[in-house]
Amino acid sequence: MTSECTEYGARIAGAFVGDLTREQQEALEHHLESCAPCRAEHERLAQTLLRLQAVDDEPVPRHFFIDPPERIGNPWQLFRQMIPRWQAATAGAAAVFLLAVILAAAGFHVRADNGSWEAGFAFGKAVAPVDTEALKAEILGAFDQRQREAATAIIRQLRAEIAASSSAMSQEQKVEFSRALDRVDAIVSGRISLAASDIRGETRRSLVEMYRTLVLQQDQGLVAVNARIDGMAGRMDEKARQTDSILETLLDLTELRIRQSGEQK
Amino acid sequence: MEGGRIEGHTEKVHGPLPGSAWTAASALGKAHDAVQETSWIRSSQRGDTLAFNRLVLKWEGTVYNVALRMLRDPSEASEASQDIFLLAYRNIRRFRAESRFSTWLYRIAINHCISRARRRPPGIHIPLEGEEPNAPPPEPLRVAETQEVELLRSETRRQVQQALALLPPEQRAVIELKFFQELTFEDIAEILEVPLSTIKSRLYSGLDLLKSRLGDPRTSGG
Numbered sequence: 209m210t211s212e213c214t215e216y217g218a219r220i221a222g223a224f225v226g227d228l229t230r231e232q233q234e235a236l237e238h239h240l241e242s243c244a245p246c247r248a249e250h251e252r253l254a255q256t257l258l259r260l261q262a263v264d265d266e267p268v269p270r271h272f273f274i275d276p277p278e279r280i281g282n283p284w285q286l287f288r289q290m291i292p293r294w295q296a297a298t299a300g301a302a303a304v305f306l307l308a309v310i311l312a313a314a315g316f317h318v319r320a321d322n323g324s325w326e327a328g329f330a331f332g333k334a335v336a337p338v339d340t341e342a343l344k345a346e347i348l349g350a351f352d353q354r355q356r357e358a359a360t361a362i363i364r365q366l367r368a369e370i371a372a373s374s375s376a377m378s379q380e381q382k383v384e385f386s387r388a389l390d391r392v393d394a395i396v397s398g399r400i401s402l403a404a405s406d407i408r409g410e411t412r413r414s415l416v417e418m419y420r421t422l423v424l425q426q427d428q429g430l431v432a433v434n435a436r437i438d439g440m441a442g443r444m445d446e447k448a449r450q451t452d453s454i455l456e457t458l459l460d461l462t463e464l465r466i467r468q469s470g471e472q473k
Numbered sequence: 474m475e476g477g478r479i480e481g482h483t484e485k486v487h488g489p490l491p492g493s494a495w496t497a498a499s500a501l502g503k504a505h506d507a508v509q510e511t512s513w514i515r516s517s518q519r520g521d522t523l524a525f526n527r528l529v530l531k532w533e534g535t536v537y538n539v540a541l542r543m544l545r546d547p548s549e550a551s552e553a554s555q556d557i558f559l560l561a562y563r564n565i566r567r568f569r570a571e572s573r574f575s576t577w578l579y580r581i582a583i584n585h586c587i588s589r590a591r592r593r594p595p596g597i598h599i600p601l602e603g604e605e606p607n608a609p610p611p612e613p614l615r616v617a618e619t620q621e622v623e624l625l626r627s628e629t630r631r632q633v634q635q636a637l638a639l640l641p642p643e644q645r646a647v648i649e650l651k652f653f654q655e656l657t658f659e660d661i662a663e664i665l666e667v668p669l670s671t672i673k674s675r676l677y678s679g680l681d682l683l684k685s686r687l688g689d690p691r692t693s694g695g
Contacts, residue, residue, distance in 0.1 A: 221677050225651065227658070252688030253680065259687045260652050262629040265538040269547065272533045272555045274562045276522045291518065291566040 212239060213246050220250050224257060344415050347440070351407060354448060362455050369459075384469050388462050395458055403451050407444060414440050514574055517565045525565065528574075529558050535654070536582050542649055543586035545638055553589055557582045572663065579654070579664045583646045590642040636686035644679035647672055 216239045222228045223236055240247045287298060318327045418436050510531070516524030536557050540550035560581050568577050637645055643665075650661045662669045 218677075221680050225658075225676065227673065253684050256680065256684045256687045257652065259629055259633050260648075260683070262626060263542065263633045263653070264630075265534060266541055266547075268533050268537045268554075269551050272529055272536070272551075272558045273526045274522055274529065274558055 213243060216246055217249060220253055224253060347411055351444060381470055388465055399454050403447055407447050510574060525562050532578055539582050539649055540586050542637060543645055544589060545634055553586060557585050576660060576664055587642040587646060636683050640679050640682055644675045647675040648679045651676055
């Protein structure tokens with residue numbers, strides 16, 4: 209065995225698997241003609257490959273068919289079995305849906321105003337406050353109207369009383385009655401002013417409280433506000449009934465004084 | 474010498490057709506098979522189990538024999554074949570037409586068999602042909618074969634299986650793909666996903682080991 213044998217020995221296996229160039233193949237064949245040990249090595253490998261071919265394919269013992277799969281309940285398994293194109297489409301749709309949910313939660317809005325577009329987030333911002341000044345003016349206007357109607361009704365009733373009793377009264381009684389009326393008028397006016405002042409004060413307090421409620425309970429909307437307005441209106445009705453009761457008492461008192469004055473004379 | 478077959482041992486008898494006509498008919502048949510296989514693959518990717526089972530029917534012999542030579546145990550090879558087709562079915566939607574279906578299927582089969590061979594506990598006894606206590610009786614000899622020839626063939630098969638069993642799974646896979654499946658080095662490198670040089674190195678190392686066991690008929694006795 210020469211030094212060439214080492215080189216050609218490594219090429220013998222290549223010759224059997226088509227891994228040599230034509231020149232290498234020819235050089236190997238030339239070497240094998242003159243080198244008995246390499247020729248023996250070549251023969252051994254040929255025998256080995258011949259024996260490998262003795263192992264024929266076996267017939268399959270059974271078929272390996274696949275049964276139709278059970279319906280997949282796991283979305284992740286379903287996603288994994290999709291082809292990549294469908295996976296990408298599904299992932300994109302899920303991302304868009306998730307983004308929409310996030311934007312909705314953050315109060316994202318787009319508004320067209322005077323030909324310009326405006327986009328923004330309402331996340332963390334307070335709900336637009338109610339116009340409390342207008343509400344206050346409306347409530348006070350309604351209160352004044354109610355007061356004026358009450359006062360007009362009292363005067364009308366007094367004048368009717370005067371008309372009914374004037375025919376039976378003397379001149380002095382009429383003068384005395386007129387003075388009493390003036391006092392009653394003063395007392396009633398004072399009472400009405402006092403009651404109005406109380407109601408105005410309470411209205412202001414209620415408005416302040418209502419404003420605080422609006423700020424603190426923005427998400428509850430106007431339900432609480434309406435409830436408070438109804439409550440306030442109820443209290444105003446109660447005040448009006450108290451005022452009427454006071455006026456009736458005063459009228460009774462005036463009538464009693466007039467009778468006493470007439471009896472003394 | 475193509476595909477690892479030794480000249481003089483791979484010639485096939487093609488029947489009465491002349492050579493050129495046979496070549497044309499063979500090419501036409503292969504093209505038809507390829508179109509049919511592509512159709513079955515596409516249907517399988519849409520969930521058509523029947524189409525996939527047609528692929529199974531076409532490839533089950535190849536897959537089973539790869540598994541049998543890699544694992545040596547018929548029952549394990551049968552089990553592995555079923556697993557391989559199940560794996561292929563589950564992943565058929567991932568198959569790209571960039572490579573051949575056979576390459577893709579070989580990759581699944583070889584990887585699964587190597588994985589199974591590695592999981593085997595060391596020293597486990599794998600029954601060889603004729604060693605099983607409940608093995609079915611051998612097939613009756615054909616008329617043209619003498620009993621001596623059949624015995625010799627059976628003994629050779631046993632020796633080859635023993636020699637193959639001595640190879641590491643990676644070398645056994647290269648030997649299987651090169652000499653039994655007759656694939657090119659490039660195809661084998663694509664299937665096993667290793668460089669061409671590694672494939673050749675594994676092949677030549679494996680052949681050296683096999684040669685030491687099988688090269689001399691007078692000394693090789695298993």
